[in-house]
Amino acid sequence: MSINYNDALSPYDNKGAVGMVELSESEEELDRKVSVLASLLTESKCCFVIMGAGVSTAAGIADFRGPNGVWTMEKEGKNSASIDFLEAKPTLTHYALVALEKAGILKWMVSQNVDGLCGRSGFPMDRLAELHGNVFCEKCDRCGRMYYRPFAIPTVGGKLTGRYCDGTPQGRRCRGRLIDFTLDWEGELPEPQYTTSCKFACDADLVLCLGTSLQIVPVGNYPLSVKRNGGKIVTVNLQKTKHEKKADLAIHAKVDQVMAKLMAAMGLSIDHLKEVPIDEPILESAHPMFKFEEKKKNKRMKKEEIKEEETEEKKVKKEEENQETSEEKIEEEKSEVIIREEEKIEELKEEEQEGSEEREEESEKAEEEKTEKNGEIEEEKRIEMNGESLESEENKSGRIKEEIDEVIAIVDEIPETAVHSTSVSQSFESL
Ligand SMILES: [Zn+2]
Numbered sequence: 306m307s308i309n310y311n312d313a314l315s316p317y318d319n320k321g322a323v324g325m326v327e328l329s330e331s332e333e334e335l336d337r338k339v340s341v342l343a344s345l346l347t348e349s350k351c352c353f354v355i356m357g358a359g360v361s362t363a364a365g366i367a368d369f370r371g372p373n374g375v376w377t378m379e380k381e382g383k384n385s386a387s388i389d390f391l392e393a394k395p396t397l398t399h400y401a402l403v404a405l406e407k408a409g410i411l412k413w414m415v416s417q418n419v420d421g422l423c424g425r426s427g428f429p430m431d432r433l434a435e436l437h438g439n440v441f442c443e444k445c446d447r448c449g450r451m452y453y454r455p456f457a458i459p460t461v462g463g464k465l466t467g468r469y470c471d472g473t474p475q476g477r478r479c480r481g482r483l484i485d486f487t488l489d490w491e492g493e494l495p496e497p498q499y500t501t502s503c504k505f506a507c508d509a510d511l512v513l514c515l516g517t518s519l520q521i522v523p524v525g526n527y528p529l530s531v532k533r534n535g536g537k538i539v540t541v542n543l544q545k546t547k548h549e550k551k552a553d554l555a556i557h558a559k560v561d562q563v564m565a566k567l568m569a570a571m572g573l574s575i576d577h578l579k580e581v582p583i584d585e586p587i588l589e590s591a592h593p594m595f596k597f598e599e600k601k602k603n604k605r606m607k608k609e610e611i612k613e614e615e616t617e618e619k620k621v622k623k624e625e626e627n628q629e630t631s632e633e634k635i636e637e638e639k640s641e642v643i644i645r646e647e648e649k650i651e652e653l654k655e656e657e658q659e660g661s662e663e664r665e666e667e668s669e670k671a672e673e674e675k676t677e678k679n680g681e682i683e684e685e686k687r688i689e690m691n692g693e694s695l696e697s698e699e700n701k702s703g704r705i706k707e708e709i710d711e712v713i714a715i716v717d718e719i720p721e722t723a724v725h726s727t728s729v730s731q732s733f734e735s736l
Contacts, residue, residue: 310390310419310440314461314489321520323370327543328557338556339563342513342539343570345554346410349511353413353502354402355524359516359542361420363561364393370518370544390419390440390457391583395426398515400575401564403428408573409592413505417517417524419487424453424586427578432590434498436524438487441583444495445470447481455584462489494523506530514540516560519547528552 330338346352358368367387403426405411415434416423421441423433430451435442440457443466444450450470458466463484470481488494506512506527519525519540528538528548537553540546541563549555556563568575581587 310461310487321370321547322518325370325518325544328545329543330556330558335556335558335563336566338554339566339570341554342556342563343567345511345537345539346405346513346567346571349410351412351505351509352410352511352513353415353505353509354405354411355512355514355517355519355527356402356414356416356418356423357515357517357519357542358418360396360398360560361393361418361422362516363396363398363559364388364420364422366390366393366418366420368516370520390421393420393422395422395580397561397575398564399423399426399428400578401568401573402426403578404568404573404575406432406590406592408571412509413501415502415505415524415527417521421453421583425580425583427581427587429587429590431588431594434495434502435486436488436494436498436502438485438495440485440487442486443468443483444486445479445481446484448473448477448479450474450479450481451486452483453584453586455582458485458487460485461487462492502527503530507534510536512536512538514538514542514546514552515564516542517546518542518544 358366362368365388399422402411402414402423406414406428411432413432413434414423414428415436417437419435419438419440421439423435424430424439424441438461439453441454443452443454443458444463445452446463446465448470450473452468460466463486466483466485468483470479470483473479486495502524507530509531512528512531514528517525519528525547528540529551532538532551538548538551539554539556540549540552541556541558541560543557543559545557546552546555
């Protein structure tokens with residue numbers, strides 16, 4: 306591939322629902338729905354188309370969210386099969402849209418594809434808003450002139466290509482530098498195509514959404530503006546779209562199958578339509594620019610209001626993201642707190658362990674000291690007691706001696722009898 310579009314884009318996280326189940330109408334139901342669509346188109350006064358990647362899958366270019374889409378496969382760790390944009394050929398649906406434009410039914414087309422197939426099918430560039438860009442196009446950064454090339458520009462995001470402007474579309478000299486015309490995520494949508502698309506979103510009475518799940522804003526929200534202003538929504542997509550319930554008619558089938566039946570139902574032919582050179586697209590429609598009459602009630606619904614809605618949506622999205630982040634944060638904080646608590650408990654346990662060891666040591670020490678002290682006291686006591694007892698025995702024996710002496714003196718004084726001497730000698734012996 307001369308440019309790997311998906312790889313060239315910045316990383317993008319808001320991929321929405323991918324790989325959703327594909328639905329399929331029964332043949333009868335499909336015929337009935339196509340017939341309703343033919344009537345809606347015939348009756349419409351201002352119809353525009355929103356084209357998504359599902360239109361180019363038949364050309365061999367991978368979509369994003371289909372079963373084999375870039376993001377679906379990426380989620381499964383695989384690469385999607387996609388052919389080089391240069392080798393791709395416009396599909397039946399591309400040609401059917403050219404036929405609808407030529408018939409004066411289709412007034413405007415918003416494409417989210419960058420493969421350049423709308424231009425190659427011969428769809429007039431002045432009725433086409435390639436809001437996500439075109440890999441075969443360069444734009445002058447000064448006068449805005451578009452240059453279509455027979456090769457893919459290898460960059461995205463409005464980077465300088467190294468080439469210069471030949472002059473303004475009015476023939477004046479211009480020293481502008483050329484930049485690639487493929488939008489990266491968050492890039493500014495190209496003007497004046499964006500403003501015109503917003504006007505159609507406000508004033509159209511019918512929007513036909515082909516091969517898009519309507520998940521990428523602002524384009525994905527255009528049908529809501531149409532509906533709000535009394536218009537109708539028709540979706541043709543294998544998977545359910547984001548605004549499935551708001552659609553007046555939702556057809557689940559391949560876009561080529563639906564458009565083939567539609568051409569037949571409306572009596573339109575695409576057989577005569579041929580591919581035009583990639584660097585020589587049809588610049589102007591055969592019809593004068595459709596002047597859609599702004600209904601009075603719609604006058605207030607301008608681009609600013611759509612922008613306001615987008616801002617609101619972005620705000621809500623940001624809030625949701627913030628909420629998610631704050632929930633994650635809370636969870637993180639919770640687990641941090643738990644970890645901290647556990648660490649604290651662990652520390653406390655360790656401290657307690659150390660403390661108890663210390664206390665044990667202390668108490669052992671105290672016990673030892675106590676024992677030692679007690680020993681000392683005992684020793685002292687013992688010594689004291691021994692001293693006391695010695696002293697008391699000395700005293701006692703002294704006292705007794707004194708008493709004996711007294712007794713002897715008394716005995717000496719009294720007449721000599723044998724009675725008391727026995728008892729005195731007995732008392733003396735008992736000592
Ligand atoms: Zn220029």
